[in-house]
Amino acid sequence: MESIVIGEAKLTWLNGGVTHLDGGAMFGVVPRALWSRKYPVNEKNQIELRTDPILLQVDAKNILIDSGIGNDKLTDKQKRNFGVKEESHLDEDLAELNLSREDIDMICMTHLHFDHACGLTRYEGDQLVSAFPNAEIYTSQVEWDEVRQPNMRSQNTYWESNWKPVQEQVRPFDKKADVVPGLQMIHTSGHSDGHSIIIFEQGREMFIHMADLMPTHAHQNPLWALAYDDYPVTSVHEKDRWMKFGYEREAWYTFYHDAIYRALKFDENGQVIDQANKPKSTYSET
Secondary structure: EEEEEOOOOOEEEEEOOOOEEEHHHHHOOOOHHHHOOOOOOOOOEEEEEEEEOEEEEEEEEEEOOOOOOOOOOOHHHHHOOOOOOOOOOOHHHHHOOOOOHHOEEEOOOOOOOHHHHHHHHHEEEOOOOOOOOEEEEHHHHHHHHHHHHOOOHHHHOOOOOHHHHHHHHHHEOOOOEEEEEEEEEEEEEEEEEEEEEEEEOOOOOOEEEEEHOOHHHHOOOOOOOOOOOOHHHHHHHHHHHHHHHHHHHOOOEEEOOOOOOEEEEOOOOEEEEOOOOOOOOOOOOO
16 A cells, blocks of 8 residues: 655555546547557556545544445446456455544545445445445535436436435535545536545645546646546636646645556646655556
8 A cells, every 4th residue: 555644644545446448538639649648548548547545544533535446336247348457455455554444534525426436335235335334424515416316417427326325424515625624625516516626735735636637647737628527618727726726835636546646746837846656557657
């Protein structure tokens, strides 16, 4: 497991599984000749995308950022379509840290698409139950409303199996939520209407979790929006805003999906000045 310390916060990446999605969809209108220089792609035009929750330990709390792909939640057809080569190993990773699922105090859900939310529930026999029974689950009110009443586009990624067993644990917020001192969730819309980012600030130390506004380091350019985005113009403007915000403060940017980097730190010009350890990947960096 890779980890970094930012201020008094320790971030540890847990193994939440892996998907392989179409690179064209992940980079929208950007030509393959451009994006493939920045992120490796296989012969099927798929790119590797981790689904690794970040365990954030701060203020004597154990906080997860998103929940991973889960276990036994996908059909064989879905596994093929989404290129799922590995499911979650959260129990093993938490045990290595002398923790269990019951020790998780809060979960910050940037949004509730299946690849972020499947890990919220698990099977006990043939019944789905909360995977983290003692955790408060934060997500935006907009996201919470849509996941329970998805439209014809979003119904393919908002699954009742991921939210219904945990609905009593959900703490929806309007524009922003102060989770613990220094840690905020901010509603941005863009990737989904209810999408949120996460910002931690302590003195001069900061990290920004852009979630699927910038799912990988290769999406740093504000104009590079996903074909999966419900509101791509909003994504572009929100990414531009929060990248400038972070550059001015030399913030760390953390990733849930990136198969190359766990986190990068940029200077005021957007140049990389530090990086976290790389996770294991089935690809080599290009």
